[in-house]
Amino acid sequence: MPLATLVGSQSDAMKLRLPTSFIAVLLALGGCASTTTSQLVPSPQSPVCQSAGRALVLWTPQWRPDQKDVAAREAAAADGLGQFFGTSGCFASASLRRLPADAGPAIQAAVAEAGTRNEKVVVITVRELGPVVRLGASLALVEGGTEVVLDLSEYDPARPAPRTFAVQWRSGGPGVVRGVATLPQDLQSALAAGLQPRR
Numbered sequence: 001m002p003l004a005t006l007v008g009s010q011s012d013a014m015k016l017r018l019p020t021s022f023i024a025v026l027l028a029l030g031g032c033a034s035t036t037t038s039q040l041v042p043s044p045q046s047p048v049c050q051s052a053g054r055a056l057v058l059w060t061p062q063w064r065p066d067q068k069d070v071a072a073r074e075a076a077a078a079d080g081l082g083q084f085f086g087t088s089g090c091f092a093s094a095s096l097r098r099l100p101a102d103a104g105p106a107i108q109a110a111v112a113e114a115g116t117r118n119e120k121v122v123v124i125t126v127r128e129l130g131p132v133v134r135l136g137a138s139l140a141l142v143e144g145g146t147e148v149v150l151d152l153s154e155y156d157p158a159r160p161a162p163r164t165f166a167v168q169w170r171s172g173g174p175g176v177v178r179g180v181a182t183l184p185q186d187l188q189s190a191l192a193a194g195l196q197p198r199r
């Protein structure tokens with residue numbers, strides 16, 4: 001093969017490779033934008049928070065059977081819940097208690113006791129709290145972020161039956177990889193989306 005032809009072939013190959021590499025870099029950089037979504041099921045829901053009211057907040061985790069790092073997730077949940085009810089202004093005063101494993105009798109006793117004080121009871125079940133990573137889910141190859149799933153029940157002395165709904169909160173996107181450091185803040189964001197404190 002003549003030298004000129006060989007050089008021409010290599011040059012054409014470089015022209016083809018350069019734009020492809022450039023496009024891949026642009027996609028990877030552009031794919032690192034994070035988005036946050038929250039959904040209430042069913043939706044819409046009126047706010048649970050009452051800035052002038054008092055509440056007893058009961059919480060319990062209910063992890064899937066293959067859940068990893070349970071102790072770390074429960075510590076993050078306790079931290080996030082404490083910070084939210086201490087700083088959000090959701091209620092004028094809120095006491096926070098962890099429920100035992102068999103929560104049914106404890107909830108009924110707490111609701112009866114709170115009713116004598118005309119106090120609202122909010123029960124929060126933490127079903128999912130953690131980083132998620134999906135490989136090959138997009139052109140960026142890695143798609144991740146944080147997911148929080150909560151079941152909420154509100155026992156209001158002014159209502160004959162409790163109100164129950166779920167919060168599904170996600171933050172992340174293509175090229176996003178997160179660890180556990182943000183879990184307390186992520187839980188607070190999910191609680192704000194579900195309980196709707198006044199800003």
